[in-house]
Amino acid sequence: MAEILFFIFAAVAVGAAVGVVVSRSPVASLLFMVTTLASTAGIFVLLEAHFLAALQIMVYAGAIMVLFLFVIMLLNLGHEYQRDIRGNVAVIMGFAVTGLMGGLLVRQLGGGTAGLETNLGPGDAIDAALLEYGAVGAIARPLFTDYVVPFELTGILLLVAIVGALVLAKKAS
Amino acid sequence: MDPIAGVPLLVSTSLKIAIMFGVVMLTVAYTTLAERRISAFIQDRLGPNRVGPFGLLQPIADGLKNLIKEEADPGTASKFYFLLGPVLAMGPALVTFAVVPFAAPLPTPWGVVDMIIADVPIGILYILALSSLAVYGIVIGGWASNNKYAFLGALRASAQMVSYEVPLGLSLIVVFMMAGNVTLTGIVWEQQQLGFWFAFPLSLGFILFVVSAFAETNRLPFDMSEAESELITGFHTEYSAMKFSMFFIAEYAHMLTASALMATLFFGGWDLPGTWDNAYWYQGELIRGFDASGAPMAAAPAVWKTLLTFAAFAAKTGFFLLLYIWVRWTVPRFRYDQVMELGWKVMLPTALAYLMVVSATILVLDQVGISGFYFGLALTGVSAICTVAFVFFLDRGRIMVGAAAPRHGRVGPRPTFGRGAMSSEGATTGD
Numbered sequence: 001m002a003e004i005l006f007f008i009f010a011a012v013a014v015g016a017a018v019g020v021v022v023s024r025s026p027v028a029s030l031l032f033m034v035t036t037l038a039s040t041a042g043i044f045v046l047l048e049a050h051f052l053a054a055l056q057i058m059v060y061a062g063a064i065m066v067l068f069l070f071v072i073m074l075l076n077l078g079h080e081y082q083r084d085i086r087g088n089v090a091v092i093m094g095f096a097v098t099g100l101m102g103g104l105l106v107r108q109l110g111g112g113t114a115g116l117e118t119n120l121g122p123g124d125a126i127d128a129a130l131l132e133y134g135a136v137g138a139i140a141r142p143l144f145t146d147y148v149v150p151f152e153l154t155g156i157l158l159l160v161a162i163v164g165a166l167v168l169a170k171k172a173s
Numbered sequence: 174m175d176p177i178a179g180v181p182l183l184v185s186t187s188l189k190i191a192i193m194f195g196v197v198m199l200t201v202a203y204t205t206l207a208e209r210r211i212s213a214f215i216q217d218r219l220g221p222n223r224v225g226p227f228g229l230l231q232p233i234a235d236g237l238k239n240l241i242k243e244e245a246d247p248g249t250a251s252k253f254y255f256l257l258g259p260v261l262a263m264g265p266a267l268v269t270f271a272v273v274p275f276a277a278p279l280p281t282p283w284g285v286v287d288m289i290i291a292d293v294p295i296g297i298l299y300i301l302a303l304s305s306l307a308v309y310g311i312v313i314g315g316w317a318s319n320n321k322y323a324f325l326g327a328l329r330a331s332a333q334m335v336s337y338e339v340p341l342g343l344s345l346i347v348v349f350m351m352a353g354n355v356t357l358t359g360i361v362w363e364q365q366q367l368g369f370w371f372a373f374p375l376s377l378g379f380i381l382f383v384v385s386a387f388a389e390t391n392r393l394p395f396d397m398s399e400a401e402s403e404l405i406t407g408f409h410t411e412y413s414a415m416k417f418s419m420f421f422i423a424e425y426a427h428m429l430t431a432s433a434l435m436a437t438l439f440f441g442g443w444d445l446p447g448t449w450d451n452a453y454w455y456q457g458e459l460i461r462g463f464d465a466s467g468a469p470m471a472a473a474p475a476v477w478k479t480l481l482t483f484a485a486f487a488a489k490t491g492f493f494l495l496l497y498i499w500v501r502w503t504v505p506r507f508r509y510d511q512v513m514e515l516g517w518k519v520m521l522p523t524a525l526a527y528l529m530v531v532s533a534t535i536l537v538l539d540q541v542g543i544s545g546f547y548f549g550l551a552l553t554g555v556s557a558i559c560t561v562a563f564v565f566f567l568d569r570g571r572i573m574v575g576a577a578a579p580r581h582g583r584v585g586p587r588p589t590f591g592r593g594a595m596s597s598e599g600a601t602t603g604d
Contacts, residue, residue, distance in 0.1 A: 027254070027316070034309070041302075054298035062305025063335055066312070070331050073316055073324070135294035136355055 002046050009046070013039035026072045030065060037061045048126050051135045176454065177284035185286045190271075193290060197270055200494075201425040202232035208498045215502045242414040249319040250411060258314020259412065259419035265303040265310075266426035272299050273433045274358050276443045276483035278452050278459060280474040285459055288443070288479060289358060296356035297345065297438070300430065301338075304389065308334045310423065311391075311398060315408035326407025329509060330398035334389055336516040341385035343524035347378040347531045348438050351552075361442040362453040366462065367549050372439040374552035377527050377559045379439045381520060383496075386431040388516065390424065393501040397509050432493035433486075440489050443482035450478050519567070527559055 012035065019032035037060045044053035129138040143151050177185055206221070206228065213220025222228040246255060276288035293299055308331050315327025348371055349355055352363040364370050372379045388395040399407030409420045436442060444450065451461045452472040461472035507515070534555045538548050 027313075031257075031309075031313075034306075050293060050295040051298065054295045054302045057302035058298070058305050062302060062308075063338065066305075066308055066331050066335055069309075069312055070328065070335075073312070073328060130294060134354055134356075134359075136298075136349075 006043060006046055009039045009042040012036075013043070027069070030069055030072060033068075034061050034065050037065070048130060051139050175284050176459075177281065177286050181281075181283035185281070185283075186290065189286075189288075189290050193270060193275075194267070197267065197426060197429060198422075200429055201422055202236065204425050204428065204494055204498075205235070205421070206232050207494070208501070211495070211498050212502045215499075236418070239415050239418040244416065245413045247318060247320065247411045251317045251319070254313050254317035255411075256416070258310050258317055259416045259423070260310070261313055262307060262310025262423040263419045263426075265307045266423040266430070269300045269303050269430045270426075270433065272296055272357055273430070273437060274361060274442055275433075275486050276479045277450050278472075278474045279476065279479040285474055287358075287454075288483070292356060292358055294356060296354075296359070297434070298355055300434065301342065301345075304427065304430070305334075305338060307423070307427065310420070311408045314412065314420070315398075318408075318411035320411050322404045322406075323408050323410045326398040326400075326404045326410070330391060330408060333391070333395065333397055333512060333516070336513060337385045337388035337395075337520070340381055340516065340520035340524045341389060343521070343528055344378045344381035344385060345438070346528055347375050350532060350535060351375065357437050357442065358453065360438060361444055362451070364441045365444050365448065365451040365453075368546055369549035369553065370439060370441040370444070374549050374556055375439065375531065376553070376556045377523070377563055378531070378556075379435075380560065380563070381524050381527070382439065383435060384520065386435065387497070387500070388512070390427045390431050390497075392424075392428065392497055394504045394507050395512060396506060397512055400506060402506075428494060428497050429490070432490045432497065435493045436486060436489035442489075443486040445482060445485050450482050523563060530555065530559060 016032040016035035016039065020029045020036065023029050023032060037056055041053040041056040041061075044050075044056060126138070129141075132138075133141055209231075210220040210222075210228065212218075220228065221231045224230040224234045246252070271290040272293055274287070274289040274292070279286045279288055311330040312327045315323040315325075315330070318324070348360060351367075351371060351374065352360040354360060354363065360371075367374075391398050396407075398404075399409065401407075404410070409417055412420060448462055452459055452474055454460075455469055458469060459472045459474065460469040462470050464470055531552070534552055538544075538551055543551065
């Protein structure tokens with residue numbers, strides 16, 4: 001059951017990701033992006049990472065993409081169907097980079113998924129953590145104990161970005 | 174008693190989904206009738222009373238009319254997105270009810286059935302996630318209509334819903350801190366254990382939640398996205414027949430979910446006073462509570478308890494639906510800039526400050542070693558002081574009077590919320 005669901009979500013995620021790139025309308029691209037995010041959230045649920053799935057939907061699909069949509073509509077880009085990439089050099093570069101990344105993926109995964117499975121932690125540990133601390137606690141506990149310094153540093157980084165945006169947006173007086 | 178499992182679990186869950194879907198749709202239909210009858214009562218009219226006794230068949234007549242009515246789609250609208258709008262609005266509105274517990278567990282010959290469709294470990298975060306998607310329906314619908322009024326309504330809706338999600342989430346964090354859990358069953362259980370419904374120890378959180386929920390559901394006084402006097406009907410100006418109905422159903426389903434959340438998070442959900450109805454799955458056992466030595470006491474689920482607690486849940490939810498309707502026909506609409514200032518300059522700082530106060534109080538009480546009844550009592554006192562201070566701060570002729578009556582007899586800059594806490598240069602820093 002979980003495997004069937006995984007392949008459905010994976011297919012939708014990849015298909016929608018292609019849709020983001022190929023669709024001409026920015027609004028269509030954005031909706032494809034939301035579909036990709038939602039499918040990834042579904043895969044998170046299959047991995048018992050419920051909290052991550054909820055955050056994915058809440059923060060990315062529900063807030064950031066809404067802001068994107070807001071900007072697209074404010075700038076009235078929704079009805080334009082022009083190509084962003086102009087010139088043959090850019091097109092060739094795009095194909096080259098995509099091909100390189102595809103080749104890397106094939107090289108990594110070409111020998112089957114046997115190597116990947118051993119890298120995954122045992123599912124029992126996740127189940128035990130979920131049972132003991134709950135869906136939120138299982139993530140919050142390492143975040144505020146083992147990884148508290150990187151976590152706080154990320155917070156400061158975001159704060160710097162916010163202050164920078166405020167300074168840029170503020171009118172010179 | 175063991176939890177239900179196997180094929181009976183599948184059957185019972187399917188039955189619960191079917192029944193709850195029916196109940197939600199029926200409640201939505203009759204909330205529209207209640208809205209019309211109550212608005213008529215408030216405005217000294219009769220309201221719809223022709224179809225059936227007391228107009229009780231009016232929602233069915235409305236539905237039938239909207240189904241067979243001709244769809245008038247604007248020629249300049251993009252067809253696909255125009256249809257996608259109502260679909261995206263209605264989908265999230267209908268699935269959010271899945272994680273709300275609506276009664277005490279029901280004993281059956283096959284095992285104990287939880288009266289909740291899906292007790293997912295993230296509980297209320299699931300509702301927050303899905304309701305944050307609801308804005309897409311409004312925005313896509315308004316944009317696809319290719320109409321300036323609809324577009325303005327859609328933009329207002331997206332800005333407003335993103336703004337008020339922040340205080341909504343912050344007002345929920347105090348509940349999570351009290352309950353130590355994000356599942357709604359866990360939150361109900363903690364309220365039963367504490368002996369206080371969270372509306373008392375977290376009174377200011379409740380007020381912030383109610384205001385944010387009103388804004389999130391786009392109901393008056395926050396219905397900026399469809400302000401009739403400014404935008405015709407806002408984002409659904411171009412919609413007719415069933416597509417309009419779908420927006421309508423989505424709005425009322427959101428109201429229903431928000432009311433159920435107010436009842437569950439702050440008024441104990443299906444809980445009734447006393448410990449006779451308590452039930453919670455603790456280490457595989459259905460328990461009623463802990464005795465003096467800390468040993469779990471087994472719960473005794475019964476059919477009459479389930480029915481009675483469901484009635485309690487319905488009554489509490491119905492009360493908040495009534496509140497929604499009553500406020501709509503009592504309070505006038507905010508101006509758009511007032512909505513934004515209330516959100517960012519009043520609700521957000523208040524929610525943050527209140528969060529700090531509550532967490533500090535919980536920390537102190539934990540350190541001193543107070544728990545149980547006196548823990549709730551102490552928090553009730555602290556919250557009451559916060560609430561009084563908040564109301565005192567707001568009621569200084571700033572909101573209700575607003576721009577309509579310039580103070581000091583001058584027509585000056587528009588009144589700002591907050592004492593210059595977040596005001597930029599050029600705006601008045603209090604007065």
